[in-house]
Amino acid sequence: xxxxxxxxxxxxxxxxxxxxxxLVCPNQAxxxxxxxxxxxxxxxxxxxxxxxxxRAISVLKAYPRVITLENFDTEVRHLPYIGEKIQSKVxxxxxxxxxxxxxxxxxxxxxxxxxxxxxxxxxxERFWSLKTLTSVHGIGxxxxxxxxxxxxxxxxDMERYYDVPVADDGTLKLEEExxxxxxxxxxxxxxxxxxxLSTKAALVLRNDLExxxxxxxxxxxxxxxxxxxxxLQPGCVSTIVGGYRRGKLQSxxxxxxxSHSDLRSGGNQVKGLCRKLVQRLYDRGLVTHVTHLSGxxxxxxxxxxxxxxxxxxxTIFILPSDGTQKRSHRRLDLIFAAPEAYWTxxxxxxxxxxxxxxxxxxxxxxxxxxxxSSGITRRHDSKKFFPKxxxxxxxxxxxxxxxxxxxxx
Ligand code: ATP
Ligand code: MN
Ligand code: MN
Numbered sequence: 001x002x003x004x005x006x007x008x009x010x011x012x013x014x015x016x017x018x019x020x021x022x023l024v025c026p027n028q029a030x031x032x033x034x035x036x037x038x039x040x041x042x043x044x045x046x047x048x049x050x051x052x053x054x055r056a057i058s059v060l061k062a063y064p065r066v067i068t069l070e071n072f073d074t075e076v077r078h079l080p081y082i083g084e085k086i087q088s089k090v091x092x093x094x095x096x097x098x099x100x101x102x103x104x105x106x107x108x109x110x111x112x113x114x115x116x117x118x119x120x121x122x123x124x125e126r127f128w129s130l131k132t133l134t135s136v137h138g139i140g141x142x143x144x145x146x147x148x149x150x151x152x153x154x155x156x157d158m159e160r161y162y163d164v165p166v167a168d169d170g171t172l173k174l175e176e177e178x179x180x181x182x183x184x185x186x187x188x189x190x191x192x193x194x195x196x197l198s199t200k201a202a203l204v205l206r207n208d209l210e211x212x213x214x215x216x217x218x219x220x221x222x223x224x225x226x227x228x229x230x231x232l233q234p235g236c237v238s239t240i241v242g243g244y245r246r247g248k249l250q251s252x253x254x255x256x257x258x259s260h261s262d263l264r265s266g267g268n269q270v271k272g273l274c275r276k277l278v279q280r281l282y283d284r285g286l287v288t289h290v291t292h293l294s295g296x297x298x299x300x301x302x303x304x305x306x307x308x309x310x311x312x313x314x315t316i317f318i319l320p321s322d323g324t325q326k327r328s329h330r331r332l333d334l335i336f337a338a339p340e341a342y343w344t345x346x347x348x349x350x351x352x353x354x355x356x357x358x359x360x361x362x363x364x365x366x367x368x369x370x371x372x373s374s375g376i377t378r379r380h381d382s383k384k385f386f387p388k389x390x391x392x393x394x395x396x397x398x399x400x401x402x403x404x405x406x407x408x409x
Contacts (some may be wrong), residue, residue, distance in 0.1 A: 011062040014080040015366075016358035016409035017399055019062035023247045023408045026066045030109050031057050034102070036118040043130040043141045055081040056102045058354045058409045069110050077103055129153045137202040137209050137331070138291070155206070162200050194282055197289035197316055205316065208329040212250035221254050221319060221332065228280055233269050235261050237342070241349040242333070247405040253331035254317075257349050259342035267338030274311035274336040281317070288329060289316040310345055310374050311336040340386035341374045347393045348373030354409040363397055371397065 013019050025031065034057045041050035059081050060067070067076050077083060083100030105115045121127050126148065132155060133144035152161055159166075195201075202209065213221075222240050229236050239245070242255030260269040274293070281287035292314040317332035337345035348356065348371070363371035369385075370377040376385040376396065387393040394401050 011059075011064060012079060015362045016058050016062075016352075016354045017362050017402070018358075019059070019409060020402055020406040021058070021062045021352075021355070021409040022406055025061045025063070027060050027063060029113075030067065030106065031060055033109055033115050033118050034060070034105070036121055037105070037115070039131070040121045040127060043127065043134065043144065045141055045145065052081070052084075053102070054354065056083075061409060067106070067110060069107070072106065072110060076106070082106070125153070133158065135210060136199065136206055137197065138199055139202075155203070159203055162203060164200055164203050194278065194290040194293070195288070197291045201289060205329045209316070209331060211328055212252060213254060213330055215244065215249060215251075217319070217330075218244050218251055218254050221317060221330065222256060224286065224319060225256065225277075225281070225317075225332075225334070228284065228286070229258065229273075229277055232276055232280060233260070233273055235269070236273075237261050239346050241335075241346060242351055245350050245404045246352065246408050253333060255333040255335070255349055257335045257337060257342070257345045259337045259339050259345070261339070263339045265339070267340070270311075270336050270338055272311075274313050274334060277334065278313045278315060281315070285318075286320070287315045287317050287332070291315065310341065335373070337374065343387050343390050343393050344371070344375050345373045346390055350404050350407060352407055352409050355407045358409070359397070359399075362399070367397055369397065 011019050034053055038050055038053035038057060041047075041053060059079050060076075063076065063079070065071060083103035105117065108115050129148055129152075130141065130144045133139055133147055133152065134141060136155070136158065139147075147158070147161070152158055197205075218240060222238070226236070226238060229238075236258055237260065238256050238258045240254065241257050242253065243251045244254065258270070258273075260267070262269065278287055278290060278293060282290075290313060292312070294312055312333065312335045315332045315334065316329050318329045319327045321327050333349075335345060335349055347359070360371050363369040363376065364379070368379045370379055376387070376393075377383070378385070385396060387396050391401055
């Protein structure tokens with residue numbers, strides 16, 4: 001591997017992958033207040049504006065001091081993306097807009113501890129409804145706006161709209177699986193149809209899926225999954241990635257990257273393993289729903305998003321009850337990488353989303369490389385590179401090492 005000169009992490013950098021971003025920063029309350037503006041723009045479908053706030057928040061998260069009116073004027077307002085006109089393909093339309101919203105809003109926050117527009121947003125019924133409707137897994141902002149426009153406001157409205165069955169004791173119930181028959185009357189075996197998480201099911205499970213997961217339970221889930229995997233294919237390796245790896249005390253889901261320790265086999269032990277593991281977990285009653293399942297097939301790689309082309313399954317998982325505590329359904333993402341793609345997989349799934357976004361941008365713009373979780377490709381000749389450790393991924397891309405707990409951009 002060719003290594004490029006390293007760039008030292010620096011809070012003034014334009015790329016999030018060059019900044020050290022702790023989980024909790026000295027300006028946490030300001031970041032949260034700007035987060036309301038971000039969420040509002042996002043729920044209203046104003047993607048460019050939302051990204052502008054997201055970037056400004058991300059820059060502030062790396063700023064190492066409490067922001068005051070003094071350092072705001074001398075330093076903070078000159079940081080990248082703070083008060084910059086929001087970039088877009090239609091920049092020429094925005095030449096007339098000379099106000100820098102965040103600059104004024106940040107100053108407002110320093111003076112008063114709140115931002116007036118956030119107060120207005122918080123008092124708006126539409127904002128709360130859209131926020132509530134999107135809290136259901138699988139309901140995005142566009143769907144929520146459509147549901148709002150036909151009169152839905154609350155989760156109870158959604159239950160009626162999606163016709164969620166209510167049991168005699170008033171609780172919602174998961175519908176029995178329908179038995180599926182082929183046209184010639186043959187029953188399709190259970191293993192041929194892993195149930196998708198429908199909006200109906202997501203509504204029934206919403207209290208479970210909304211609750212955050214402790215580090216202890218994340219580790220317990222990981223251990224249970226690894227034990228099942230070891231039975232299927234001995235010698236696999238894994239890393240818990242996502243927010244857990246960045247040090248979050250409470251996670252919204254569990255993300256695990258898997259591979260096999262035998263580098264020489266060309267990934268044969270891993271091929272198809274994702275599907276087999278999900279099937280096994282389903283048969284054991286550990287996985288109850290599957291929201292996405294992709295394979296190595298070219299067809300699937302084309303269809304899956306721009307993110308990567310690894311085998312992955314996004315599932316709903318529940319630990320077996322140990323008799324003493326009630327278990328909750330949890331979201332569990334399983335990602336399988338061929339042995340040579342393990343470290344790019346780990347880097348690509350550790351996040352945060354902004355860190356990943358800028359890592360890809362940095363690789364492309366500054367290094368002429370395409371980074372994704374399945375490897376690094378040199379753009380001019382499509383040559384593939386597979387770093388042999390996480391540090392090598394950083395070195396290869398000319399980046400100073402940033403600990404996972406400082407990737408909370
Ligand atoms: P949370 O505690 O909310 O789960 P998180 O950072 O773990 O926080 P996730 O949505 O679980 O958030 O995503 C984990 C990381 O994996 C993200 O930072 C993102 O970079 C990456 N990621 C998420 N979805 C995909 C995907 N479909 N393809 C590739 N990478 C993804
Ligand atoms: Mn996660
Ligand atoms: Mn996830």
